[in-house]
Amino acid sequence: ATKKLLVLPGDGIGPEIMREVARVVTWMERARGVVFDISEDLVGGASLAVHGVPIRDEVIAAAKAADAVLFGSVGDPRWASAGFDRRPEIAILKLRQELELFANLRPAKVFDALVDASTLKPEIVAGLDIMIVRETVGGIYFGEPRGIETLPDGSRRGINTEIYTTAEIERVARVAFDLARQRGNRVCSVEKCNVMESGLLWKEVVTDLHARDYPDVELSHMLADNCAMQLVRNPRQFDVIVTGNLFGDLLSDLASMLTGSLGMLPSATLGAVDASGRRPALYEPIHGSAPDIAGKGIANPLAQILSFSMLLRYSFGMEAEAVLIETAVANVLASGLRTADIMSPGTAQVGTAVMGEAVVRELDKL
Amino acid sequence: ATKKLLVLPGDGIGPEIMREVARVVTWMERARGVVFDISEDLVGGASLAVHGVPIRDEVIAAAKAADAVLFGSVGDPRWASAGFDRRPEIAILKLRQELELFANLRPAKVFDALVDASTLKPEIVAGLDIMIVRETVGGIYFGEPRGIETLPDGSRRGINTEIYTTAEIERVARVAFDLARQRGNRVCSVEKCNVMESGLLWKEVVTDLHARDYPDVELSHMLADNCAMQLVRNPRQFDVIVTGNLFGDLLSDLASMLTGSLGMLPSATLGAVDASGRRPALYEPIHGSAPDIAGKGIANPLAQILSFSMLLRYSFGMEAEAVLIETAVANVLASGLRTADIMSPGTAQVGTAVMGEAVVRELDKL
Ligand SMILES: CC(C)[C@H](C(=O)O)[C@@H](O)C(=O)O
Ligand SMILES: CC(C)[C@H](C(=O)O)[C@@H](O)C(=O)O
Numbered sequence: 001a002t003k004k005l006l007v008l009p010g011d012g013i014g015p016e017i018m019r020e021v022a023r024v025v026t027w028m029e030r031a032r033g034v035v036f037d038i039s040e041d042l043v044g045g046a047s048l049a050v051h052g053v054p055i056r057d058e059v060i061a062a063a064k065a066a067d068a069v070l071f072g073s074v075g076d077p078r079w080a081s082a083g084f085d086r087r088p089e090i091a092i093l094k095l096r097q098e099l100e101l102f103a104n105l106r107p108a109k110v111f112d113a114l115v116d117a118s119t120l121k122p123e124i125v126a127g128l129d130i131m132i133v134r135e136t137v138g139g140i141y142f143g144e145p146r147g148i149e150t151l152p153d154g155s156r157r158g159i160n161t162e163i164y165t166t167a168e169i170e171r172v173a174r175v176a177f178d179l180a181r182q183r184g185n186r187v188c189s190v191e192k193c194n195v196m197e198s199g200l201l202w203k204e205v206v207t208d209l210h211a212r213d214y215p216d217v218e219l220s221h222m223l224a225d226n227c228a229m230q231l232v233r234n235p236r237q238f239d240v241i242v243t244g245n246l247f248g249d250l251l252s253d254l255a256s257m258l259t260g261s262l263g264m265l266p267s268a269t270l271g272a273v274d275a276s277g278r279r280p281a282l283y284e285p286i287h288g289s290a291p292d293i294a295g296k297g298i299a300n301p302l303a304q305i306l307s308f309s310m311l312l313r314y315s316f317g318m319e320a321e322a323v324l325i326e327t328a329v330a331n332v333l334a335s336g337l338r339t340a341d342i343m344s345p346g347t348a349q350v351g352t353a354v355m356g357e358a359v360v361r362e363l364d365k366l
Numbered sequence: 367a368t369k370k371l372l373v374l375p376g377d378g379i380g381p382e383i384m385r386e387v388a389r390v391v392t393w394m395e396r397a398r399g400v401v402f403d404i405s406e407d408l409v410g411g412a413s414l415a416v417h418g419v420p421i422r423d424e425v426i427a428a429a430k431a432a433d434a435v436l437f438g439s440v441g442d443p444r445w446a447s448a449g450f451d452r453r454p455e456i457a458i459l460k461l462r463q464e465l466e467l468f469a470n471l472r473p474a475k476v477f478d479a480l481v482d483a484s485t486l487k488p489e490i491v492a493g494l495d496i497m498i499v500r501e502t503v504g505g506i507y508f509g510e511p512r513g514i515e516t517l518p519d520g521s522r523r524g525i526n527t528e529i530y531t532t533a534e535i536e537r538v539a540r541v542a543f544d545l546a547r548q549r550g551n552r553v554c555s556v557e558k559c560n561v562m563e564s565g566l567l568w569k570e571v572v573t574d575l576h577a578r579d580y581p582d583v584e585l586s587h588m589l590a591d592n593c594a595m596q597l598v599r600n601p602r603q604f605d606v607i608v609t610g611n612l613f614g615d616l617l618s619d620l621a622s623m624l625t626g627s628l629g630m631l632p633s634a635t636l637g638a639v640d641a642s643g644r645r646p647a648l649y650e651p652i653h654g655s656a657p658d659i660a661g662k663g664i665a666n667p668l669a670q671i672l673s674f675s676m677l678l679r680y681s682f683g684m685e686a687e688a689v690l691i692e693t694a695v696a697n698v699l700a701s702g703l704r705t706a707d708i709m710s711p712g713t714a715q716v717g718t719a720v721m722g723e724a725v726v727r728e729l730d731k732l
Pocket of ligand 2: 194195455458459615
C-alpha cells in the first residue's frame with residue numbers, strides 16, 4: 001500500500017535538514033521497496049510570507065488526509081512583532097488541535113558516543129533514556145476564556161484558562177501506560193495538585209485508570225516543581241513521565257537539554273485510532289528552527305532523520321526499517337562524524353549534507 | 367528600636383533547623399546589641415494536628431504586625447489525603463496572599479567550597495549567581511474561576527485561571543530591575559507569549575516599564591521552555607530572571623538544583639512598602655520540610671540561617687550583620703564541616719546542632 005506523507009519543512013533550518021531526510025526516503029524506496037506518496041507545503045513564517053497566514057486550510061486538510069505528517073519546525077524572528085494572530089507557531093498549534101494530536105512523545109536519550117556533550121556529569125546522564133508523554137491539545141494552551149482586556153481605569157489584564165476533563169486526562173495517560181509496558185514499566189504522573197484543582201483531578205483520574213486497567217505498571221506521582229529538580233538531580237530515576245501541556249512544554253525541553261544534544265532528538269505526536277484503524281500522527285525534531293544558523297549548511301539533520309524513523313515505527317509498524325535508520329545514525333556517530341552542535345575533540349566536523357550522505361552510506365552497509 | 371519577628375518553624379525539619387537560627391539570633395543580641403522581640407507559632411501540618419487548620423487567623427494577624435516573618439517549611443505526608451482545604455501548603459499560600467508578599471527573591475548561588483556538589487560539570491556552574499524574582503500572589507495560583515465540576519454525563523473537569531494585571535506585572539518587574547542595578551544590571555523576563563495572552567501582556571508591560579523607568583538596565587525576553595533549557599545549557603548567562611508564579615515555581619527550583627546544595631539556599635518574599643515605610647516580608651529556605659530526615663538531627667541548618675541573614679539585610683538594612691553571617695557560613699564550609707546532604711570526600715560530616723554551633727563559633731572570631 002502506498003504510504004501518504006505530508007512534508008512540512010517550515011522555517012529556519014527546517015528545509016535544509018528535510019532535504020537530508022529525502023535521501024533516506026529515497027533509500028527506503030530503492031532498497032526496501034516501500035512506496036511513498038509525498039506532498040510538501042509551507043507552514044509558519046514561510047507560509048506567512050507567501051500566503052499571509054501561518055497555515056492554510058488546504059494544508060490542514062492535506063494533513064488529515066495523509067497517513068503521517070513529517071514536520072520541520074516553525075518560528076522566525078522576522079514575524080516576532082506581527083501580532084498574536086500571525087505567529088508562525090500557530091501552524092503547529094493548529095495542526096495539533098485540528099488533527100487532535102493529543103499525545104506528544106518526547107524521548108530524552110543520551111547516545112553513548114555523545115555522553116560528553118551534556119553539561120551534566122557523565123555519571124549522571126550516561127545511558128539516560130526517558131520518555132516524556134505530554135498532553136498537547138488541552139490545558140492552558142487552548143482553554144477559554146482567554147485574551148487581554150482593558151479595564152475601566154485603562155489598565156489591562158491578561159487571562160488564560162487551564163481546563164482538563166476526565167476524558168482528556170485518561171486518553172493521554174493510556175498512551176503513557178501502554179508505552180511503559182514496552183519499556184521500564186514505570187510511569188510518573190506530574191502536576192501541581194497542591195495548588196491547582198486541575199492538577200488534583202489529573203492525579204485522581206490517573207490513579208483510577210491505573211487501578212482499573214494498568215495495575216501491573218508501577219505508578220508514582222510528583223509535583224511539577226519537584227520534577228524539574230529531580231530531572232537535574234537524578235534523571236535516570238524516570239522511565240515514562242506523563243504530564244499536561246504546559247508542564248510538558250518546560251519539562252520535556254529541560255529533559256532533552258540534559259542530553260546535551262538537542263540536534264539528535266525526534267518526537268512523535270499522536271491522535272486517537274479511528275474506526276477504520278487510522279491514527280493521525282505528526283513527527284518533528286525537538287529542536288526549533290534555529291534561525292541563527294539557517295541556510296549555512298551546518299545544521300544537524302539527525303533529529304529530523306530520526307523523526308522519520310519514529311514515523312516508520314509508529315505510523316506504519318515498520319520496526320525493522322526504523323531500527324535500520326537508528327543503527328545507521330549510531331554507526332555514523334561511532335565513525336566520528338559530527339555536526340558543529342555536537343563537536344568534541346578527536347571527532348571530525350561535517351556539514352548538513354555530508355552528515356545526511358553518511359547516514360545513507362551506512363544504510364547501504366546494513 | 368525593638369525588632370519584631372514572627373518565627374514559624376512548620377513541619378518536618380523546620381523546628382530543628384530553626385533551633386540553630388536561635389543561636390545566631392542570641393549571638394546578634396549579645397555581640398551586636400540588637401534587640402529582637404520574638405514570638406513563635408504553628409503552621410502547616412503542625413497546626414492542622416493541634417488546631418485543625420493549616421494556619422489560624424491569629425497567626426496571619428501576628429505576621430502582619432511583625433516586622434518580618436522567619437518561616438521554616440510546610441508539607442507533611444500524613445496530611446497528603448486530608449483534602450484540598452486541609453493541605454499544609456495553604457499556610458504559606460495564605461501568608462503570601464494576606465500579606466501581599468508579591469515578590470519572591472530566590473538566589474541560586476554556587477558556593478566555591480561546594481562546586482562539586484552539583485550534578486552539572488564544575489566548569490558550567492562555578493561562580494554561578496542568579497537571582498530569580500518570582501511573582502507570588504497572582505497568576506494561576508489564585509485566579510478565579512477554579513475548582514472541579516461534574517458534567518451532566520458524570521465526567522468531571524478541573525479548571526484554573528491565570529490572570530495578570532498591568533499593576534501586578536509592573537510591581538514585581540520593578541523589584542527585578544531595582545535588584546539588577548545592585549548586581550549585574552541585567553534582567554531576563556520569562557513567559558510563554560507565543561501561546562498565552564497573559565504572557566503577551568507580561569512582556570508588553572515589562573518592555574514599557576523598562577523604557578520608561580529603567581533604560582539603563584539591560585532587558586531581554588525568553589520563553590519559559592527555552593529558559594528551562596538555557597538554565598541547563600549555560601546558567602551563567604543569567605543575572606536576574608523575572609517571571610510569573612507558576613513558571614517561577616518550576617524555574618527557581620530548577621535553578622537551585624543546579625547548585626547541588628539546596629540545603630544552602632535561602633529566599634525572601636517581599637510586599638510593598640506602605641505609607642509608614644514598613645514592608646511586609648517573609649524569609650524561608652528553598653528546601654522543603656524533608657519529612658524523611660526529620661527528627662534525626664542531620665538536616666542542614668545553613669539555608670535557614672542564611673534566610674535570617676537575608677532578613678537582616680532586606681527588612682532591617684543591617685548589611686554589616688548580614689555579611690557577618692554569610693562570612694561565618696563560608697568559613698565553616700572552608701574549615702571542612704559538612705552536613706550529610708553536602709558531604710564530599712575529605713570533609714567531616716556533622717549533624718544539625720554541631721553545624722549551628724560552628725557558625726556561632728565563627729561569628730565569635732569575626
Ligand atoms: C512552538 C510552540 C508553540 C511549541 C509549544 O509551546 O508547544 C513548542 O515549544 C513545542 O514544545 O512544541
Ligand atoms: C508549598 C508550595 C505551595 C509552594 C509553591 O508552589 O509555591 C512551594 O513549592 C514554593 O515554591 O514555595
